[in-house]
Amino acid sequence: MRRFALPVRMDHGGLQTFTGWRVVYSNCFGPTKGGVRFHPATNEADLTALAFRLLLKCAVNGLPHGGAGGGVAVDPRTLSSREKEQLARAYLDALGEEVGPDVDILSPDLGTDAQVMGWMADQFNKTRRASIPGAINGKPPALGGIPGRPGATARGAWAVLSAVLAERGIQPAGLTFAVQGYGSAGGHLARVLQQNGLRLVAASDSSGGLHSPAGLDAEVLWQAKEQDRSFKDLQLPDATALSAVDVLTLKADLIIPAATAGQITAALTPHLQCRWIVEIANSPIAADAEAAVIEQGIEIIPDVVVNAGGITMSHFEWAQNRGGALWSAEDARSRLDTRMIATATSMLQVARERSVSLAIAAQLLALERLSAALSR
Numbered sequence: 330m331r332r333f334a335l336p337v338r339m340d341h342g343g344l345q346t347f348t349g350w351r352v353v354y355s356n357c358f359g360p361t362k363g364g365v366r367f368h369p370a371t372n373e374a375d376l377t378a379l380a381f382r383l384l385l386k387c388a389v390n391g392l393p394h395g396g397a398g399g400g401v402a403v404d405p406r407t408l409s410s411r412e413k414e415q416l417a418r419a420y421l422d423a424l425g426e427e428v429g430p431d432v433d434i435l436s437p438d439l440g441t442d443a444q445v446m447g448w449m450a451d452q453f454n455k456t457r458r459a460s461i462p463g464a465i466n467g468k469p470p471a472l473g474g475i476p477g478r479p480g481a482t483a484r485g486a487w488a489v490l491s492a493v494l495a496e497r498g499i500q501p502a503g504l505t506f507a508v509q510g511y512g513s514a515g516g517h518l519a520r521v522l523q524q525n526g527l528r529l530v531a532a533s534d535s536s537g538g539l540h541s542p543a544g545l546d547a548e549v550l551w552q553a554k555e556q557d558r559s560f561k562d563l564q565l566p567d568a569t570a571l572s573a574v575d576v577l578t579l580k581a582d583l584i585i586p587a588a589t590a591g592q593i594t595a596a597l598t599p600h601l602q603c604r605w606i607v608e609i610a611n612s613p614i615a616a617d618a619e620a621a622v623i624e625q626g627i628e629i630i631p632d633v634v635v636n637a638g639g640i641t642m643s644h645f646e647w648a649q650n651r652g653g654a655l656w657s658a659e660d661a662r663s664r665l666d667t668r669m670i671a672t673a674t675s676m677l678q679v680a681r682e683r684s685v686s687l688a689i690a691a692q693l694l695a696l697e698r699l700s701a702a703l704s705r
Contacts, residue, residue: 354380356395363397364438388695430463437467463650477658483517485638492673502526506583515587533573586613608632
């Protein structure tokens with residue numbers, strides 16, 4: 330783990346120093362991979378847990394990468410575009426030789442996007458006096474990014490959810506769902522589910538939530554977020570306001586926590602009224618709450634499988650950059666579907682054969698592959 334100070338010249342002329350971290354958990358499968366988040370609650374403990382989770386995610390999905398994570402304690406909404414760019418470049422410089430396509434590969438996370446990764450990629454190339462696109466993933470296509478990356482987490486989640494529902498003999502059309510955290514992953518998934526006949530009954534962002542048993546329009550909410558409008562300021566027909574936490578306890582077939590870790594606590598568990606929890610956020614269920622969730626008969630579709638579309642597409646970008654190939658969006662999405670369905674099928678098979686939950690099945694798959702890698 331590395332911690333470093335990142336000085337940035339602010340628009341008002343003063344110098345402000347931000348704290349950044351990079352945690353490399355293990356490179357047992359290959360060069361590590363992990364996001365860089367710009368979020369005010371970023372801290373060493375959360376990044377360490379995230380890096381470990383990413384290691385498990387790479388293991389269960391058969392990706393040739395170890396786990397890492399990093400970020401800066403900052404609210405990116407308080408920064409101008411120029412300030413954010415300076416922070417991104419300072420973060421890359423602070424890592425020095427510890428980042429690269431064969432060492433540690435950076436990707437977007439909370440508060441960062443293709444633009445931020447493009448700045449980091451440009452800074453990496455400037456310091457090396459070379460063009461090495463594989464060091465930074467999540468870049469714009471013009472800088473070597475892979476077409477089809479936007480929405481990859483949602484697409485992968487839909488592939489996994491479809492496989493789980495098919496295994497259970499359940500038709501998805503008509504099921505209800507609620508999303509906590511209507512950001513890139515949660516918002517994209519809401520739109521995909523709506524397009525496939527599911528009904529969105531509640532959604533929230535950091536400002537609050539909205540509830541309508543008759544259904545909210547996922548596209549309308551997405552457009553509002555694209556315009557930087559908060560849910561608390563929206564006035565929608567037949568929709569009532571509620572808190573982000575309350576979204577998790579509403580009656581719905583699927584609850585989709587897509588915000589931050591640890592949102593479903595032991596105290597919240599008795600109030601859950603869903604059939605499935607689809608973990609789009611990393612570790613959204615607190616460690617002391619998972620057993621209670623399962624005891625209530627709620628099935629957890631685990632994050633290490635269901636939200637792996639983003640890191641899988643990130644791996645594809647790395648492979649594309651390393652091989653010098655140009656993939657089309659259709660090719661990338663087709664490969665993503667194939668890999669996600671294969672992982673979901675393996676998870677379901679282990680759960681069926683060993684009579685364990687999907688969450689335990691995913692952990693068993695990961696641990697088996699970790700054991701094989703560590704004993705080589």
